[in-house]
Amino acid sequence: MASYTISINNQKKTVEVDPDTPLLWVLRDELNLKGTKYGCGIGQCGACTVLVDGNASRSCSIQVKDAIDLNITTIEGLSEDGTHPLQNAWIEHDVPQCGYCQAGQIMSAAALLKKNANPTDQDIQEAMHGNICRCGTYLRIRAAIKTAAKNA
Amino acid sequence: MKRRRFFKVSGVAGGGLVLGIGCMQCAEPEVRRKVLEMPETWHEINSYLKIGNNGVVTIYSPNPEIGQNVKTSMPMIVAEELDVDWENVLVEQAGLNTEWFSRQVAGGSQSIRKEWLSLREGGAKARQMLINAAAQQWNIDASSCSTDNGYVIGPDGQKLGYGELADAAAALEIPESVELKSNDSFTKIGKSHQNVDGLKIATGKPLFGIDTQREGMVYASVLRPPAFGKSLESYDDKRAREVNGVIDIIKFGNKIAVIAQSNWQAMKAKKLLEAKWSSLSLESTADHDQILTKLLDESTNESFRKDGDVNQAFADADEVVSRVYESPFLPHNCLEPMNFYASVTDEKVELHGPIQTPAWCRSRVSKILDRPEEEIEVTMTRMGGGFGRRLYGDFSDEAAEISSLAKRPIQLLFTREDDMTAGTYRPAIKYKIEASIKDGSITGYRLSEASINSNMYGLIPNFFPAGAIPNLEVRGHKYDSNITTGAWRAPYTNFLAYAEQSFFDELADQLSKDPVDLRMELYEAAIPVAEEDDNIEYEPKRMQGVLQLAVEKSGYGNKPSNVHQGVSVYYSHNTHVAEIADVVVENGTPRVVKVTCAVDCGILVNPIAAKNQVEGGIIDGIGHAMYGELSFDNGKPSADNFNRYRLIRNMEAPEIDVHFVDSKVDPTGLGEPSLPPAGGAVANALYRATGKRIYKQPFVKELEVLG
Structure with a gap:
């Protein structure tokens, strides 16, 4: 066990964990930030997506020892009050079915919009390729990203 | 390959006219963000709801929420009869309470259908208790009072809020019986209401x-053991x-x-x-394959339905068409392990x-x-x-x-690996379908099932084409395996529908008929039989209705020559669904670009969510038909995580155009029924595009083999 101070949602947090602990489990079990989800543990499903220095990254595949210099944003830190254009659009389009993957979807979309304010259909589909939605809400995810881009 | 269509529908559900409900009702509800002030006291009115002294209402959602939207749509039905402003409603997931609720199950797409009346009665009885409490206070006859969106209104215009009446109402007897609203006076049912957990989901609040x-x-x-056995x-x-x-x-x-x-x-x-x-005892897919093939022809097969004399029809036929369809095991892969x-x-x-x-x-x-x-x-x-x-x-x-x-x-x-390897899988199944043709008509039909662990159950043998073909037999045989299997979204029909709808597409070609015409004729033939035979599950006129609507909305028969359309119609979970898939070939590769879907699920409770279910079911159906496969080698599953198991992803999802038949009858299932027809629609469209029939899932492997 060792002590690590990491930057989550613009706050410094110190945790006592083993160095190989994935950021995902630090967020969920140590910091009680349950919005970031466990889906596969190998970076294949996107449920654990967070922003690392603005880029969509799989928190299951980043060990805490490698996270100390990173600027990490989770779904809880995407906006102060849940009114990020993507969050508004997600609610407006009634995107979720079960809802489990949606935090990861929103974080991948947030990274896309940071780089590309007006994504084409193809840009969206490519950027969202790494996020599985088992319920199949893909069409609404695309539509919500379009709406968010328009309203951003 | 397209044939001129000449069949005219004599009469379909709703008296010959099928109106689709377009997207007008499926969009633009307000974003729900209002923060409700909590009351000082809560008053339990009945098992479905409690009312705060400030008029805020908590409705208990009885059934488990798995993404089918019951946590929003079931309370909507209570709120409809209670006559309360939805903005003043909080929803709480009820715990297990078998005294309060009769069926707290998420299964068989039955939540809304089975609870439709009890939810309405729950709301209506609470409303009546509030009316009774007001009438007592005003010392007048309760029958002279009405309600308006959270208030009881007296004959002289006097008015009391539900919050003011809650304490007194909670002390009253729950009425034995109560009058329900007429369907045409619904103000919430039929209007889109966003997911009650939408904000929590979008902001990552703990919910799961x-x-x-x-x-x-x-x-x-x-x-757990690394292999079955x-x-x-x-x-x-x-x-x-x-x-x-x-x-x-x-x-x-x-x-x-x-x-x-x-x-x-x-x-x-x-x-x-x-x-x-x-x-x-370690089992492998290669062994199952041989065992199931052999079982398909077992003469000791158990019959689930027998009409007329199939053997005689086959003996008298000009031709007997026989095809075998095969499917692998599938894990469920819920994203939350x-x-x-x-x-x-x-x-x-x-x-x-x-x-x-x-x-x-x-x-x-x-x-x-x-x-x-x-x-x-x-x-x-x-x-x-x-x-x-x-x-x-x-x-x-x-x-x-x-x-x-x-x-x-x-x-x-469970880790993902645990989840995928300790499953209760959709069993591997084979179907053999045979049909006899005599003088240009289908005279006999035999469906044989060979399945791991269990056969199709209950009502499925009475689905189409029962009643449409005079000599018919449905039979099955199973092989008991130590690999655990169970229900997987639309059990049996998730694969049977593709096999059957592919087979009828092929029969249409054999008979030189358009696939739509052949189906319409068969439904027409089933109408009088279904009227006599209570066991027949589907309604032939509603089958015609959804097919007609899908034909109109998809531009069937009027597409440019590079768009190849495949038709599939299926009834399951009490709901009738038609789907028409459009496939185009791009750089030599066929691609599903669009699915047009028509659904008859009775009264539409929550359009925005209903459409979501239909879209999701189609994408799920296409995804698993195209890519899904789990095999076993000496009891060990072939995949344990998503690097070795392919699920459909964003760019593989086609455009989907959903239409609902405008219906006045009680609502039926919606969590599953759009899934079964999807595989058949795609397989039939792929055939129109490539000239090749697919007899085995996953399609993507077959397409490679077929070239």
């Missing part, structure tokens, strides 16, 4: 079983115990539980367990988590722990998908057993 956090709770990860012989846990945070390691049955301070520590220690397994919280103490047993069958969960745990059901409390969380996997509470059984042995509150979490 995996998010459970309780005082003193520790985490458990379980090592293996048994634990011995194990060494020395290295695992050295991992930081490990509290205990406990053998139970054929498994070993690692209990630790965190999920990661438990998972890490589990990998260091050194277990020896003995092999009993199986998990459950259990706290077993001498006083009580608390079980909390994602489960589609809470009552069954309680009765099983009662037996496992030898505790009376009264001491066991089961509460349900929102679920990160169900698809049938969470009907089976093996995970809640395990959690209860581990907590009991460890004498601690624990949360059990």
